[in-house]
Amino acid sequence: MANETLESGAETIAMRVVGALRDEIVSMALKPGDVISESDIAARYGVSRQPVREAFIRLAQQGLLLIRPKRATVVKKISxxxxxxxxxxxxxxxxxxxxxxxxxxxxxxxxxxxxxxxxxxxxxxxxxxxxxxxxxxxxxxxxxxxxxxxxxxxxxxxxxxxxxxxxxxxxxxxxxxxxxxxxxxxxxxxxxxxxxxxxxxxxxxxxxxxxxxxxxxxxxxxxxx
Amino acid sequence: MANETLESGAETIAMRVVGALRDEIVSMALKPGDVISESDIAARYGVSRQPVREAFIRLAQQGLLLIRPKRATVVKKISxxxxxxxxxxxxxxxxxxxxxxxxxxxxxxxxxxxxxxxxxxxxxxxxxxxxxxxxxxxxxxxxxxxxxxxxxxxxxxxxxxxxxxxxxxxxxxxxxxxxxxxxxxxxxxxxxxxxxxxxxxxxxxxxxxxxxxxxxxxxxxxxxx
DNA sequence: GCTACAATTCTTGTATGGAAGATCTGCGGT
DNA sequence: ACCGCAGATCTTCCATACAAGAATTGTAGC
Known part of the structure; x- marks a missing residue:
């Protein structure tokens, strides 16, 4: 999808997490099928759950993550x-x-x-x-x-x-x-x-x-x- | 983008807000250039700010909203x-x-x-x-x-x-x-x-x-x- | 050994309070 | 009249607590 939908300039934590996670997924450091959780990633990057959660939403819309409500979030397998x-x-x-x-x-x-x-x-x-x-x-x-x-x-x-x-x-x-x-x-x-x-x-x-x-x-x- | 990226079944508040806002935008009830805020929409739909915020993120990635960090969120004008x-x-x-x-x-x-x-x-x-x-x-x-x-x-x-x-x-x-x-x-x-x-x-x-x-x-x- | 079931423990979803920054307002100086 | 600056008031962002559903585990009963 066409994005960079929010004006450049500021560098929010959520954006950093998005970039970091995307790199990990594309580079296969996070493998398809891997289960991750907001808490895990938050702890790993030393931030709160909130920006991680927003990063999950963005990555899910890009087809990289699959959010299973109330269950878990997994790295999407390749279709x-x-x-x-x-x-x-x-x-x-x-x-x-x-x-x-x-x-x-x-x-x-x-x-x-x-x-x-x-x-x-x-x-x-x-x-x-x-x-x-x-x-x-x-x-x-x-x-x-x-x-x-x-x-x-x-x-x-x-x-x-x-x-x-x-x-x-x-x-x-x-x-x-x-x-x-x-x-x-x-x-x-x-x-x-x-x-x-x-x-x-x-x-x-x-x-x-x-x-x-x-x-x-x-x-x-x-x-x- | 190809979505419905989160498994169907559950019906979260955020998803309802996404649908409602998308309809308002496409039907021009919300006009391009209109300024909206998380608080406004939250009050209007009788929900908390959190699900509204997540709806904003989704709609921004779909190119319908423009989030200007720390400033405001506006209905994107048509390019x-x-x-x-x-x-x-x-x-x-x-x-x-x-x-x-x-x-x-x-x-x-x-x-x-x-x-x-x-x-x-x-x-x-x-x-x-x-x-x-x-x-x-x-x-x-x-x-x-x-x-x-x-x-x-x-x-x-x-x-x-x-x-x-x-x-x-x-x-x-x-x-x-x-x-x-x-x-x-x-x-x-x-x-x-x-x-x-x-x-x-x-x-x-x-x-x-x-x-x-x-x-x-x-x-x-x-x-x- | 196997099954049913309840408690525990995960997960994501929601609510709310405050922090940081940007804009607007108004007052004071020139 | 105009400019500059400080405070009030917006906004989105982040942190934290709690709620609700789903999965797991352990245990009682057979």
Whole structure:
């Protein structure tokens, strides 16, 4: 969902707890199925129950926690169909984006994308997988910006968090060379102002997430519904 | 965002307040820019501040409220670019959906859609605009179901709430005849198993929201950012 | 050994009091 | 008349106590 719904500036305790818990969940320090309680987390962070409770509400709305009233709160297991449909949503939107970007020739889009890919190659050579992943995300967000729908990327980003949990389970195994090659194909199609080709390249690029998912389900069945 | 994140069954006060406030906001009883406070709402509903506060948090994450820490909470004004990009998102997804549905011939999709359109014609004849709107929504959700991505519709639904506020401002003016005709074109393309034609019909159908938006901005400029 | 049931102990939900900060008000100075 | 500053009065935020439901445990009875 589109958020940062409260004005920036102040830094409340609740917001800190939200960020900390989200990191723990995405990094799998808190595993799917783990039971947590307001008291536990409050004690662990040295704060009162109240801000923790509010953090739970926010994270539950983001699909990371499941609050069972009067019972307990658990780290939500990953829903395979949920991830697949998130991918469907992402593909739908990104295809539309890439067609737009490739359809407006004469822009500096190809140049910008080329620079990003060069940076990714550096990160890949340096084995800096963290930076590589950040650049990968930036590549896609940049496409959204070039298409004039940056807001749409926020949506994708919110839903991508579930896939990020999956990705974290297979860290380092990702073949960055292949991702770079696919990015190059996309950028090339943009340079040629060929929407059809760009669409094909984008679909192929995003299709890899499916194999990642099925593989991970086999390796960590307990983390999935 | 995909929610109902807390198990159904119990009916807490906070949930009741969420529903009541959401209705008030969508029905424009609470107008964009209106300032509300936890105490106000708590007194108005005869409950404590705590559940109201939690309701505020939920509604803020849904983009209906803006919490300004230590200052106030206001009913969020409608963002024209936000609505436009929501429309972009919706169009991207629904185009993909309709192509899928039209691409799998031999199903009973056309039959199901035809029945829905018939019901809409009844509602239109009876001037039951409320039922008509519900059936319109059902038409699109049914398409998502037929494509096997009902979850995706939930996403659209969550974002559609902003457009619903706009729609409420122009209630009754909607030309239902035209909407029915467009639905018929879509259903016909599905019956012919022609994805290209279905896509064109769907895009034309969704494009009408744009004129609705620009018109409403002119009529109620104070409600927009 | 097994079952029924009650008490204990968890959990989240609600109420209320006060703290911290931001805005508004009014008074005094120039 | 205008500006500055201090106090009153809002707001949301946080802490704490208690309430209510659900799960667990232990125990009595068979």
């Amino acid at each position: 395979p169909t949920g991830v697949r449909q998130s991918r469907f949503i992402r593909e739908s939107i990104e295809v539309e984006i890439i067609r737009r970007v490739a359809g407006q020739p004469g822009s500096d889009a190809a140049q910008v994308l080329g620079d990003l890919i060069a940076e990714q190659e550096q990160a890949s050579s340096a084995n800096d997988s963290r930076r590589f992943h950040a650049l990968d995300e930036l590549f896609h967000r940049t496409l959204a910006r070039l298409a004039g729908v940056e807001y749409a990327w926020q949506l994708i980003d919110d839903h991508k968090i579930q896939l990020d949990r999956v990705r974290y389970l297979t860290l380092g195994v990702s073949s960055s060379q292949r991702a770079i090659a696919e990015h190059k194909q996309i950028a090339e199609a943009v340079a040629k102002a060929d929407p059809e080709l760009a669409e094909i390249a984008m679909r192929a690029h995003l299709a890899r997430a499916e194999t990642l998912l099925t593989q991970t389900i086999e390796d960590f069945p307990d983390f999935f519904e | 024209p670019t936000g609505v436009r990009q929501s429309r972009f998102i919706r169009e991207s997804i629904e185009v993909e959906i309709i192509r899928r549905v039209a691409g799998q011939p031999g199903s009973d999709a056309a039959q199901v859609l035809g029945d829905l359109i018939a019901e809409q014609e009844q509602a239109s004849s009876a001037n039951d605009s409320r039922r008509f709107h519900a059936l319109d929504e059902l038409f699109h959700r049914t398409l998502a179901r037929l494509a096997g991505v009902e979850y995706a519709w939930q996403l659209i639904d969550d974002h559609k709430i902003q457009l619903d506020r706009v729609r409420y401002l122009t209630l009754g003016v909607s030309s239902s005849q035209r909407a029915i005709a467009e639905h018929k074109q879509i259903a016909e393309a599905v019956a012919k198993a022609d994805p290209e034609l279905a896509e064109i019909a769907m895009r034309a159908h969704l494009a009408r929201a744009e004129t609705l938006l620009t018109q409403t901005i002119e009529d109620f400029p104070d409600f927009f950012e």
